[in-house]
Amino acid sequence: MESEAFVRGDEGVVFQLDPAVLDVLPNVAEIVNVSHHGESAWAKALRVDTLKTNGNKESYFIKISVGTHGREALKGEYEGTSAIFAITPGFCPAPIAWGSLKTQEDSHFYLCKFYDFTDGVPEPVSFCEKLARLHSSGSSPEGKFGFHCTTHNGDLLQDSTWHNSWEQFFANGLRNVFQVRKDRAGPHDELDSVPDLFDKVIPRLLPPLETSGRTIIPSLVHADLWCGNASIVNEETEEGIGFDPAAFWAHNEYELGNWRPARNQFTRLYFNEYHSHVPKAEPAEDYDDRNALYSLRFDLHAAALFSTQEEYVQMAIDEIQRLIEKFHDGITKGTE
Numbered sequence: 125m126e127s128e129a130f131v132r133g134d135e136g137v138v139f140q141l142d143p144a145v146l147d148v149l150p151n152v153a154e155i156v157n158v159s160h161h162g163e164s165a166w167a168k169a170l171r172v173d174t175l176k177t178n179g180n181k182e183s184y185f186i187k188i189s190v191g192t193h194g195r196e197a198l199k200g201e202y203e204g205t206s207a208i209f210a211i212t213p214g215f216c217p218a219p220i221a222w223g224s225l226k227t228q229e230d231s232h233f234y235l236c237k238f239y240d241f242t243d244g245v246p247e248p249v250s251f252c253e254k255l256a257r258l259h260s261s262g263s264s265p266e267g268k269f270g271f272h273c274t275t276h277n278g279d280l281l282q283d284s285t286w287h288n289s290w291e292q293f294f295a296n297g298l299r300n301v302f303q304v305r306k307d308r309a310g311p312h313d314e315l316d317s318v319p320d321l322f323d324k325v326i327p328r329l330l331p332p333l334e335t336s337g338r339t340i341i342p343s344l345v346h347a348d349l350w351c352g353n354a355s356i357v358n359e360e361t362e363e364g365i366g367f368d369p370a371a372f373w374a375h376n377e378y379e380l381g382n383w384r385p386a387r388n389q390f391t392r393l394y395f396n397e398y399h400s401h402v403p404k405a406e407p408a409e410d411y412d413d414r415n416a417l418y419s420l421r422f423d424l425h426a427a428a429l430f431s432t433q434e435e436y437v438q439m440a441i442d443e444i445q446r447l448i449e450k451f452h453d454g455i456t457k458g459t460e
Contacts, residue, residue, distance in 0.1 A: 141172065145186060145233055148221035153177045161185065166194065166279040171238055183238035185217070190231050193279065198222050198234040200275035204371030205236065207344055211262045215254040216346075217367050239365065241355035245389050246364020248397040251354070255346075255366075255379070256401035264342035264373035269293035271372035277348050278429050280304055284372045290340050291330040293374070294418075295322055301424045309431035314441050320448045328451045329414050332407050333375065340405070342373035350382050350422075351389035377405060381418025385439070413450065416443055 141155060154175040161169040167189040174182050189198055202222035209216050217236040225231040245251075265272065270286035270293060283300040287293040299322070306316060333340050346353070347370040356364045380398065383390035404411045420443050427436035 140227070142225040142227050142233070144223050144226045145172075145235065148223070148235060149174065149184065150220065151177045152182075156181070164278075166197070184220070185236050185238040187234045188225070188231060192230075193281070195224065195230075195232040196274050196281070197276040197279060198232050200271075200273055200370075201234050201368065203273050204271070204275050204346075204369040205367075207262075207371055208258060208346065208366075208369060211344060212254050212258045214365070215258055216365055216369065239355075239357050241357065242359050242362075244356055244362070245351050245354055245394075246356050247362035248394045250361070250363050252394060252397040253401060255349075256398055259343035259345065259376040259379070259402060262344055264344070267342060269342050269373050269375075275347070275370045275372060277370040277425050280425060280428055282347075282370060282372070290334060290342075290375050291326060294330060294378070295326050298322075298326075298421050298424070301421055301428065305424055305428035305431070305437075308428050309437075312437060315427075315437055315444075318444050318448075320452070321444055324454045325417065325444075325447045325451045328454045329410055329417055332410065333405055333414075338406055340375050343376035343379075344371060345374045345376065345379045347371055347374065347379065348382065348425075349379055350387075375405070376402060377411075377414060378418045381415055381420075382422045384415055384419035385423065413447065416447060420444065420447075 141158065146152075149172070152174045155172060156175055157171075157173040159171050159173075161171040163169060167187050170186045170188070172184045172186060174184065176182050187198060187201070189195070199222055202219055205216050205219040209219055217239060220235040220237070222234045223232065225233060264270075265286075268286045268288055269290050271284040273284070275282050275284055280301070281304070283297050285293075285296065287296070302316070302318075306312070332338070346366050348368060349366050353368045354364055354366045356362050358364075380395060382388055383394060405414075420440055423436055423440040423443065426433075427440060430436060
């Protein structure tokens with residue numbers, strides 16, 4: 125199609141679609157409408173309605189962000205969504221492209237198929253079956269934990285460096301989140317003095333997953349699967365998808381750490397449905413504390429993203445203190 129397109133969208137606003145976007149829209153004969161579709165502190169979104177060359181109508185979602193951070197975040201979203209889509213196409217939006225705009229300096233875009241979402245979390249049966257299939261399929265490069273490019277949780281840069289050990293990968297990623305929160309919100313005496321978390325709790329809970337003949341096969345995880353990143357796409361069946369991934373290869377149970385906080389609306393029913401497909405890892409007696417440890421990282425994400433809301437910091441402090449009390453000296457209290 126033409127190298128530029130001006131479209132009168134909602135409320136008479138005239139949009140110019142960037143040539144870089146037009147170049148990657150697949151088999152489009154005409155741009156019918158362009159409209160704003162929300163924005164955050166780090167990105168804005170557009171909906172583009174088109175007429176295809178075969179006469180069908182199709183809509184696309186475009187996310188636009190700026191700067192080096194914006195470029196890397198959108199690249200990570202594209203690469204993560206593509207990796208998930210390659211394994212479970214029905215579990216995420218169909219990704220199309222990412223790149224830099226030609227008419228706006230240092231601005232970048234991510235393009236995928238548009239979906240009409242319905243309020244509420246997806247019904248658990250099909251949603252958890254697809255998630256379990258994602259976690260149980262595919263293979264990480266060389267069997268390692270990490271990802272081939274930087275991915276972001278919201279606008280938080282994650283440490284996705286490859287590691288052979290899940291314990292090492294998780295600990296490094298958690299240290300990174302502590303540092304990001306500190307950089308954004310400033311020092312916090314209670315939260316910044318937690319050596320026992322890394323010296324005792326993590327060495328107690330994670331090595332048993334990879335010792336005594338046990339191994340972890342890295343699973344591709346969405347890594348930001350809360351209720352705001354999962355929605356219903358079929359009103360009749362309440363079947364849903366996940367979007368905005370922060371993907372990397374991890375212990376599959378890491379995904380469920382984001383389901384622990386009640387704020388994220390994934391009830392015990394979702395845990396049970398998921399584990400009807402994927403059993404809890406051994407040692408199973410550590411499962412709840414592993415889930416709490418994984419959930420801690422998501423509370424710290426929230427504390428960094430919403431640095432003025434002290435409740436997220438307090439949630440993290442409370443859980444850290446509980447875990448340290450239970451696993452002081454690297455063993456379970458009451459079993460010395």
